[in-house]
Amino acid sequence: MYAYDEIDRTLVNERVAEFRDQVQRRLSGELTEDEFKVLRLMNGVYLQLHAYMFRVAIPYGTLSSAQLRKLAHVARKYDRGYGHFTTRQNIQFNWIALKDLPDALADLAEVGIHAMQTSGNCTRNVTADQWGGVAPDEVEDPRVWAEILRQHTALHPEFSFLPRKFKFAITAADHDRAAIKVHDIGLRLIKNDAGETGFEVLVGGGLGRSPFIAKTIKPFVPGRDILSYVEAILRVYNQYGRRDNIYKARIKILVHELGIEKFAAEVEQAWREIADGPLTLDDEMIEDIRSRFVYPAYEKLSAEPAELRAAAADPRFEAWRKNSVAPHRQPGYAIVTLSLKPVGGPPGDATAEQMDAIADLADKYSFGEIRVGHEQNLALPHVAKRDLPALWAALDAIGVATPNVNLVSDIIACPGLDYCSLANARSIPIAQELTRRFANHETANLIGRLHVNISGCINACGHHHVGHIGILGVEKNDQEVYQITIGGRADEHAKLGELIGPAVPYAEVADVIEDIVEAYLALREKPEELFVDTVKRLGVEPFKERVYATR
Amino acid sequence: MTSPLQQKIKITGPSVVTANRTDDGVVIYRTGSGGWSTELADAAIVREADPARALLAESVADDIGAVGAYIAPVKLGGDGAVIPGNLREQIRKTGVTIALPAQA
Amino acid sequence: MPLVRNGQIVADDFVSVDGDAELPADGAVLVPAARFLAEADALTKLNRPLGVVWPNNRDVAELEPWLDRLALVALVFPTFRDGRAHSQARRLREIYGYRGELRATGQVLRDQFTFLLRNGFDAFDVKKEADAHAFDEATHRYTEFYQPTGDGHLSALQLRKQRHKVTAT
Incomplete structure (x- = not known):
């Protein structure tokens, strides 16, 4: 756990006071909705179909028990008794009233939780491997660096009005659990030959309407330079990222349009202007942050008790x-x-x-x-x-021991049309039906690792492009239909899935997924060959034939 | 951002103006008497582009009271009942199509 | 639109002069970028305060040769959501060492004041009267900052390091 100091606490409280003032000015009419919208989004407040939605940051996915209890308190006191954990280490409350938000924020601030930049065209919540600090295969705890980045990007005066949202993810392990290749900046913590800690920096990943896998912009940036280097990336993006078309405004489009070499050269130039400046980290600064991560006093215990x-x-x-x-x-x-x-x-x-x-x-x-x-x-x-x-x-x-982690019913899904004003189709009922179809644990185990990801619109909050099976809801003639892709993955071998055939209506989605899974069971070479590897070996065609032959 | 008033208004059948209430986000419908109601049954029904534009204009003008006003299709039942014109509006009117976790 | 300079509402002593209009007889003038670049030599030789309105899609590096002869650079926020001028401001102040007035123009609202100040702006063409009057309150809301910028505030990392030193001695 990272323990806030007086500076962190003061800043979060000042942010709550500022937002309280902004809400008050909105309710009194001093701020128009057009003006207020940007301000509320920068503090995680969306307007959804039925109500405001409030997104709270859980930086690098670490919570204390006191913080989790406070989230429960907010769910109970200001919402309808539950919360929704998202794909970016946030929690969302779906029914909160605008007039109650400042109080909810103040309650959260008591335990060092905030909603800063959980939405809006700014740097978003910094995410990391949720096993940071405990994973056997990591170089060092990535959360120390995630916290350094969280602080640096919080209320950044230069980068709070970017062309579009901007997301960081960090991993320090061989196996990427943070999906860094589908982030605007992905950081892989490594040690160079001299034993120095630094990062492979990736840039331009992202899903949405035009999905891209991130590219390496610099194979090694020393830890001390990481803030100045990302500052340079952001500065180039802030100045040259497109602002004429919301769908072309993410950094991935700039990187794609310029080409990674040209983009890297621009960044290098911007970096030269600020490298070795006040952003350079020294050991003392890093140690200060590291010292405030509290690690448990483990006992010497038997591995086979x-x-x-x-x-x-x-x-x-x-x-x-x-x-x-x-x-x-x-x-x-x-x-x-x-x-x-x-x-x-x-x-x-x-x-x-x-x-x-x-x-x-x-x-x-x-x-x-x-x-x-x-x-x-x-x-x-x-x-x-x-x-x-x-x-x-x-x-x-309490119902949280379903043995389906990483199996077919461990579905990632966005809130979809049941809640979201951007959605074209529902996600949750599709996920629910699939969990019923694959409720038998023996069967799910036999199928093995299989990630099904569902998004209710092209914005891809459910990461459908990188699901082993991806389901994208679209609307056609007022009906919900779903496009299905296979072969995507979000880890260190990140890849976008390929469309398997024509979109299918709501009522047929679960049948089609069952057929795809059956096709896989028939096509796989051996039980150890995962779904995604069978797709890689055979391509989409044999699946398409089997699934669509009778449709 | 294009103001809703500058957007082309195309109406293919009976329509209402709907929005969310500013202080709590609740779904509201513009009534015929220049106010808002949480009941679709109270909504003013428009059938042509001009009256729709006028209804939208007065709705948008209430920036303090309502957020994101837009024109939504409805269907009229035989008994005069007003029914949401598509799934999105149905969900806005009657709520999520799933059991809420805390109630399940 | 009230002008706030160094925290005070003041009258604007600069006169904006369009592309090819004649300059007034005397006093401070503010010219568009195209005119400035076309006539920079002549304009900077005039013995009067000179300012330029610099669009947010043009590299401020172009201004570098003239910065010590400019009394004012006005950067533009066509909408407050377009944050390009934030980067321009920091580069002018922190990379090129510009010391004259740096003015935020366009859609400048209360909720950006702190950011603008941190990025080196010291003058603000404020869109709303009420925001101009709230300048002092709005810019004293925050007492702690995570980032080092050219505004002189220590960043949290720097501050902590300093405190460690104090504790150690």
Whole structure:
């Protein structure tokens, strides 16, 4: 956990006061909606179909139990008793009133939570591997750098009115859990041959109407230079990014239109102007931030405790353990993923009661810490293996132990037309139906790792382009129809999926997905060949033939 | 941003003007008497471009009271009931098509 | 549109002169970029305060040779959502060392004042009367800043480092 100091607390409180004043001026008519819209968006407030939606940042996906309880409190007091975890380590409340927002923000500020820049054409919440600090395969904790970037980008005077939104993601592990290749800037923390910490910097990734996989702009930027280097990227983008067409305004289009070499040369030039200036980090500055990340006092524990051996007799426990428990860098401990994808439930939602219960379990079993992943699940990052059976029973009781992590029913979905004013089609009921079709754990396990991602419009909040199976809802003649892609992925081998055939109506989507999965089971070489690898080996055609032959 | 008043108005059937209430975001409909109602049944119905434009203009003018006013299609039932003209408007009127998590 | 300079509402002593209009007999003048570039030599030799309105899609590096002879650079916000002039301002101040008046013009609203000040603006053509009167309040809302800019505030990182030193000694 990062512990706020007086500077952080003061700044967040000052932001709350500023927003309170802005809301008051809007309600009194001093600000027009046109003026206020930009201001509210910069603080995470959208207007959706039924109400305002309030998006709160969970920087790099790390929460304390006190923070999670406060989110539950906001859900209960100002909303309808639940929240929705998004693909960018945010939580959204769907029914909040504008007049209550300043109070909700003030409550959140008490525990160091804010909504700064969770929307708007500015630098957004900095996301990172949700297993930062505990993953066995990481170079070092990426959250230290994510926090440095969070601070640097918060209320940045130069970059609060960019051509379009701007998203950072950081990973420090071999396996990319932060989807850095589909971000405006992706940072991969590495060590060079001299053992120096730095970053491979990627730029121009993004989904939406024109999806692009990010390209490497510089293979190694030393840690001390990272702020000045991203400042240079942002400065070039702020000046040259297109502002004439909202769909061409993201940095990915600028990079694409200029070409990565030319863009890199512009950045290099801008960087020369500011490198070695006040943005250069020294060890003391970095250590100051690092020192405020509190790590648990782990005990020396058995990697194979008796409790675990005893519980292995319970097939339900074993199914969950094999699915949802991951190795931890500390022997005797594990990372536990909490599935927010129950059969028949909306992906990523948690009730206030669940949040409170999870906060209590975090206190009891995970040193008071919770993580939020871009797959819309939660995690308890420091669980002693001996506690796994007891924890499982408690998680099962509150409905967050569905053993479907990374399986076909672990669906990523945007809110879709049920909530969102941009959506053309519904996402949630499609996801719910799919979780029912694949409710049988044996079957889902047999299918293996398979990511289904659903977006209700081309803006791609459900990351459909990079789902192993991607589902995109569109509207045609007042009807909801869905385009289906296969073969996409969001990890270190990021790739955009390919369209498998004509769009299908709402009622047929689940059937088509079932057919695709059946085709995969028939086509795969061996059970270990994942869906996405079969698509890679065979291409889309054989799937298309099998799925569309009878349609 | 193009003001809604500068956009071309095309109406293919009975329509209403709808928006969200500024202080709490609730869905509202423009009434025939220059106010707003949360009930679609109270909405002023327009059938042609000119009256639609006029209704939209007075709605947009209420910048303090309402946000994002636009023209939405409706259908008229046999008994005179006003029914939302598409799925989006249906969802705005009757709510999400799923069970809310806290109620499930 | 009231002009706020160094925190005070003041009368504008610059007269805007269009593309080919004749310059007034004396006093400070503000000319468009095209005219300035065409007549820069002559204009900068006149013994009167000179300003230029610089569009937000033109590289401020072009102004570099003249900066010590300019009394005013006016940067433009066609809408407050278009933030290009924020970068122009910082480059003028922090890279090219411009010390004259740097004025924000166009759609300049209260909620940008702090950002504008931090980026080096010291004069503001404020769109709304009420915002001009609220200048002092709006620009004292924040006491802590995360980024180092040319405005002299220490960034949080710098401040913490300084505090460590104080604690250590």
